[in-house]
Amino acid sequence: MSKKQAFLFIILLGLVSLFADITYEGARSIVGPFMKTLGASAATLGFAVGLGELIGYAFRLVSGVLSDVTKKYWLFTILGYTVNLLAVPMLAFAGNWQVALALILMERFGKALRTPARDTLLSFAAEEIGTGKSFGIHEALDQVGAILGPLSVTFALAFGKSYRFCFFVLFIPALVALALLLTARIVFPSTRIEKVKKVRSADRNLGRTYWFYLLVVSMIAFGFADFPLIAYHMKNFETTKDFLVPAVYSLAMAVDAVSALVFGYLFDRKGFPALLYPVLLSAFFPIFSFSGYFPLIFAGTVLWGIGMGAQESIMRAAVAKIVSQEKRGFAYGMFFTVYGVFWFLGSWILGILYDTNRLYLILVSLFSQLIAFALLFRFKRTAG
Template identity: 25%
Template sequence: MKTTITRTVWILSLVSLFTDTASEMLYPIMPIYLKSIGFSILLIGILEGLAEAVAGLSKGYFGQMSDSKARRAPFVQLGYALSAISKPMMALFVYPLWIFFARTTDRLGKGIRTGARDAMLSAETTKKNKGQIFGFHRSLDTFGAVLGPVLALLYLYFFPEDYINLFYIAFIPGVFAIVASFLLKDQKENIISKKKKINFFSFLNYWKQSSAQYRKVVIGLLFFALFNSSDVFLLLKAKEAGLDDTWVISIYIFYNLIYALTAYPLGTFADKVGLKKMFIFGLIIFSLVYFGMGLTSNLYIIIALFFGYGIYAAATEGISKAWITNISNENDTATAVGTYAAFQSIAAMIASVFAGLLWFYFGAKITFIVTAIATSFAIIYFLGNVGNASPIFSQSSKNTK
C-alpha cells in the first residue's frame, strides 16, 4: 500500500501551486483593472459568466476525451499552458473582444486539465489513502491562493496602480507551472482506449451510464452547489462590517491559509473515518458559518467565521473529488469528474445569481440564512440517502497491492 506522496502527486501539486499563485496574484486587481480600461460592472459580470460557462462545460468534454484516448498528461500540460499564457494576454491589448478571448482562454485551460488531472491523482492512490492524496494536492494548490494576493499587495504597495506589469509578473509562476507539467508522464494504467465519436455535449450521456451510487452522490453535491454562491458575498459582508479594501483582501488570504494548512490533515483523517462523514462535517461547518454571517455584524465574530470557512473548504473540496473517483470505474474517472465539474460550474453560476437577487431584494441576512437552511437539507440528504464512499469498481493491480 502506498503511504507516501508519489513523484506524480508532488509534480501535480507544485504545478497547481504555481498556477494558483499566478491566478490569485491578479485576484485583487482584476475588477479594478477592467474598470480602468472601460469595462462597466455589467460587462465585467458578462465576462466572468461567459468565462465560467466555457470552463464548466469544457470540463465534461475534455474529461471524456481524456478517457477516450486513455491519456492524461497531454491534457494536463495543455490546460496549464493555456492558463499561463492568458495572463500577459490580458495586458497586451485593451479591446473588449481581446479581453474576452484572453479570459476565456484561461478558463478553457481549467476545463481541459481538470478531469485528466484528477484522474491522474486518483491513479496514484489506494482506497485507503485517497483523502490524503487529494487533501495534499488541495493544500499546495491553496497555498498559491495565499502567496498570490500577498505578492500582489506587496508589489502594489511599492508600485501603486501599476496593474499592467503585474499581469506580466504573474506569467513568471505560470512558466514554472508549464515547465513542471512537462515532467509528468502517463503511467500504464488499466485504461482501455475507446474509439468512439465525441462531441462537446456527449459527456451528458455518462449520466445515464453511471452507477446509481454516482448519481445519488452527485445529486446531493449539485443541490448544495445550487446554494453555494461565490466567496465574493462573504467578502462583501466583511466590507459591510467595516473592513477597508486591504483588510478584506487580508481576510481572504487568512481564509485560504486556514484552508491550505488543514486540507492535508483533514484528508488524511477522512481516510480513517470515511469520506462521507468528513464531507458532512464540512457541510455542518458551512451551515454554521452562513447562519453566523446572517445573524451578526460583529467584526471579530466575522473573522472567526472565516476561520471556520477555511475548515469547511478543507473538509469538502478535495474530499468531494476523492469521493467521485472512488465510486467511478477507472476507465471513466476523468469523465466522471468532468461531468460532475461541468454540472457544478453551472450550479455555481445559478447560486451566485440567486444570492445576488436575494441580497438586492431582501438584504445580506436573508441571503446567508436561506443558504444555511438549504445546506441543512443537503446534510439530511447525505445522512439518509447516500451510502459510504467505498469503491464499487476494482482498482488497478498497482493500487491494490
C-alpha cells in the same frame, strides 16, 4: 507503479498546482475590486464569475470524455494549463469589464480542459497510497500557492502598485508551473496508463450512488458564494483597506490547505461520513462574510475556507471511491459539469440578491447548504 513513484508524482503535480494557484488565485483575489473599478455592478460581477465557473466546469464533461476516448491525458493537461495560466497576465491590458470578462472566461476554459485528465492521472497514483490522503496532499500544496498568490498581491498593493501591475507580474509563477508540469510528464512512468487503456470501455453507467452524490454536491455549489462577491462586499462597504482584501483571501486559502489535509486523512479512515463535518461547519459562513463588521467577515472567511478545502479535496476523492477507474474521466467530467452549472446559477442569483437585499443572499446561501447536509447525512448511511 510503486508507492515511491506514486508519491513523487503527487508531489510534482502538487507543485504545479502551487505555482498555478499563485497565478490565478492571486488574480482571483482582486478580480472583484478590479471589475468594480471598470464599472461592473455586483450582479454583473456575479454573472461574470458564475459564467466563468460554468464554462470552467461544464466543458470538463467534454474534455473528460475526450481524454478517456483518446487516452491523451497529458495532452489535455498540458494544453489546459497553458491556456489557463497565460490568460491571467493578459488582464493587465483589459481596458473595460467586457475584455476582463473574456479573459476570465479564457482562464476558466483552460482549467476545464485540463482538470479531468489531471485528476484521472492523480487518481491512478492515489490508489497506491490512499485516495483521501493523496487528494488532500495535492490540495494542500495547491493551497500554499493560493496563499502566496494573494499575499504577493497584498504587498504589491500595499506599496502603491496598481491592479494591472499585479496581473502582469503573475506571468512569472505561470512560467514556473508550466516548467514543473513538463518535468512531471518526463518522470511519470507510463505503465499505469497503458494498463488502464486495456480495461477502458464505452460504458457510461455511473450508478445511482454517483447521481445521488452529485445532487448533494449541486446544492453545495449553488449556495456557496464565490470570494469575488465577498471581496466586492468588502469594497462596497469599505470594511477595510483595499490591500487587506487579498490578505483575507490568503487566510481563506491557508484554512483551505489545512482543511484538505485534515479531512483527506479523515476520509481514508472514516469514509463518506467525513464529508459531513466540513459541510456543516462551512454552511454558516454567509452570516458572517456578508456582515458590515470586518472581524465577523474575518471569521466567515475561516468557515468559507473549510468548505473550499473539502470541495477541492475529499469531494473529488469521493468520485474515485464511487466510480471504477475505466469510467473515471467521464465521471469527473460530469461531476465538474453539474457542479459548474449550479455554481453559475448560484453566483448569478446571489449577485442579484446582493443588489436587492443582503439578507436574501444570506438566507438562500445558508439554507441551500443545510439542505445539502441533510442529503449528505442520508447518503453516508447507504454509501459509507
